[in-house]
Amino acid sequence: MGKRTLIILGSVIALVAAWMILLPGKTPWSILKSQTPAPTPGDTLAAPAIKNPIVTRTAQGNPSGFPLKVDVYNYKKEVAEIQRAMNVYFNTDLVVDGLFGPKTLAALKANGLTYGEEVSYQDYLTIIEFTM
Numbered sequence: 001m002g003k004r005t006l007i008i009l010g011s012v013i014a015l016v017a018a019w020m021i022l023l024p025g026k027t028p029w030s031i032l033k034s035q036t037p038a039p040t041p042g043d044t045l046a047a048p049a050i051k052n053p054i055v056t057r058t059a060q061g062n063p064s065g066f067p068l069k070v071d072v073y074n075y076k077k078e079v080a081e082i083q084r085a086m087n088v089y090f091n092t093d094l095v096v097d098g099l100f101g102p103k104t105l106a107a108l109k110a111n112g113l114t115y116g117e118e119v120s121y122q123d124y125l126t127i128i129e130f131t132m
Helices: 003-022 028-034 077-090 102-110 121-129
Strands: none
Touching: 077 102, 077 121
16 A cells, blocks of 8 residues: 555545544534534425235234334334424424434423323324324
């Protein structure tokens, strides 16, 4: 390898190491996704598209994927819809990232939309109903 190649490779490794130290757990994609503009009052969300009319139900009668529980690692479209609805109708200033974290849970509890640590399918429908 040439001297120039080693310098470039060393620079890339140094940049990646600095990124990992300064922003642990963050990726460039998650940062860019969190910078999407917040909806303005009056914006509405489209009803969720149903691709398959046959919905798998759990023993409690919830569709699969419900109840939604606090999970800061996995994106869920339903959580993003809840966050948008909360921003539009309750001015909560949540980051619409689809991650169900403590801020989303606190906003739901503060507005009386859930009392436990999870959101049932019925609670989800009630929240999304605000946007129609």
